[in-house]
Amino acid sequence: MTHLISTGMSRRQAIQLGLGAGLTVALTACGEDGTPTSASGTSLGGASLTGLMRASFIPAIHELQQKQAATWAEAHDGTVELTFAKEWREQIAAVVESRAGEDLGELFANQAHIYADRLVDVTELCESIGDRNGGWYDVAKEACVVDGRWRAIPRAYTAHVMNWRTDLFGQVGFTRFPSTWTELVEAATRLRDAKLPRVALTMSQAGPNDSASVAYSLLWSYGATEVEADGKTVAINSSQTREAVKLMQELAAVSAPEISSYDEGGNNTSFLAGKIAVTQNATSIWYTAQKQAPDIAKNMSHARYPRGPVGHQQLVEMNSLAIFAHSKRVEPAKAFYRYLMESEQLTALAEAALTYYTPLLKGYDDLRSMPWNSEPKLDGLRGLAAGGHMPGWPGPASRQSAQAYNNQTVVNMFARVISGKASAEESIRTAEDELKKVYEG
The missing domain is CATH 3.40.190.10 (Periplasmic binding protein-like II)
Incomplete structure (x- = not known):
């Protein structure tokens, strides 16, 4: 945060x-x-x-x-x-x-x-x-x-949500926030092509909490998990994980390049300066915007994270x-x-x-x-916790799931790929090895 x-x-x-x-x-x-x-x-x-x-x-x-x-x-x-x-x-x-x-x-x-x-x-x-x-x-x-x-x-x-610029999205044909991750890629592409401020969802080790919010939520919405419901069997190496990583690659390709280097305050600063069109965060950006950037505050709103193939899932x-x-x-x-x-x-x-x-x-x-x-x-934020999960879901919250969160394993899996430090397969295997040390070691 x-x-x-x-x-x-x-x-x-x-x-x-x-x-x-x-x-x-x-x-x-x-x-x-x-x-x-x-x-x-x-x-x-x-x-x-x-x-x-x-x-x-x-x-x-x-x-x-x-x-x-x-x-x-x-x-x-x-x-x-x-x-x-x-x-x-x-x-x-x-x-x-x-x-x-x-x-x-x-x-x-x-x-x-x-x-x-x-x-x-x-x-x-x-x-x-x-x-x-x-x-x-x-x-x-x-x-x-x-x-x-x-x-x-x-x-x-x-409550982590998408803080988005209604005026900028409106210029590329979106009167509401994209309801699915694939639709968000489409909106991000239009913003880039129109040379407008871009989508900028943090995915960086330097911004662990904001990044984890998106990383886990995206992963789960594609039906992927780091561990099985037994809380012991590592499950990150799956076709569902590959689909989630692919989506993030596609989104990153048309997003602001800073997403792989933002710290916890970098995306806030960029949004308040009018440099980006959307980022994930608490509604605190809006609180600050009302005082420091009233024109931004007037033209922004909030939306739940997009849905994936298995619906809307969110890290709490x-x-x-x-x-x-x-x-x-x-x-x-x-x-x-x-x-x-x-x-x-x-x-x-x-x-x-x-x-x-x-x-x-x-x-x-x-x-x-x-x-x-x-x-x-x-x-749109009423009852957001009803569909929310803790790290390690669908397994129980545990010392192991907390350790995996602190290690930033899921965040780093996505971050390595979008920064070009590893291929999708290499990054998934690295995440699998890290998780096995935590859950099975």
Whole structure:
């Protein structure tokens, strides 16, 4: 996921991990008379609760979470320190490995499976939240339930979509976004031939999250998978994979050449500068465009990823909340998360985030205040998680599928081919070898 702003690590974590200090959000409060105001077991008693969170480039998201944490801290006699970092995943890995540092962490994708034995069991809390809000989407359970126990709370997912220029596509005869991948190749060809800004879907190791969103989604929509449903048998070397790679080759041939070198911010910058006609991303490009490039914002919209031979399939970019097992403040941490997942707080986050934080609770789909119900440019994003999958699908989310994602095996399979570093057959065989080391080794 692209980040245009970020904050660094807390001073405490910088000292513990030997990394440079950055900006920490410290939120301090207590009861009016200086005594605990919370229920038994959840008062901080003047202590600090610390968390390492995902950075967003929508400032309102940080500001809102700061206010929410301050409100909770005021009732629980302590401080809450939330650090928002662009490299939050790497920093969380360091905290987990050292078994020291923050009490809380915002996990990504399948990380609950990687770190399961070092996370607090939050089953009771998750089941209670689900019961009150219409139940969880299946993909939320896939991401956070390990061996029958919830190891993280599925906070939300980032709805990846096609951010596209309606005016440019209109000039080449498309009044709606292409509904299939082959139709997208046709549109990309027309844009190139008309010498207009081109299609530019990131497929680069330097832009791992944006690239993975397209790579997995395209692969699945052609009926290809990295592993069988048993979660053990590697299946990437197939005719379906060859068809998906061929489609990507055809699309890349008529796309902007930068697609094989974009980092997580490069496609955003190009889109906002009017240099490209479409790219995959969260709706955060639109948020930024309204402030920095209003003419672009006026002439853009959002669409689900195209369909393949087996329909529309999509990787879900998950954000979940976990408590590290080394924390000395487990009960206050659970109370804080319970508060964040209450309707008032979660609704406010979803409204501010414009689908960057989309709840994984079914009860939110029909709320009139949700972005997909209140903004016509987002109306196609309702219930996007219903057809979504975690890395490793159709196998179960697992430590192995998380490792394959972190290795960028599927992304690199496509990237090697479109950059000319390997033929399709060579790249597929390389991916197969890498996956066998993870799943079968």
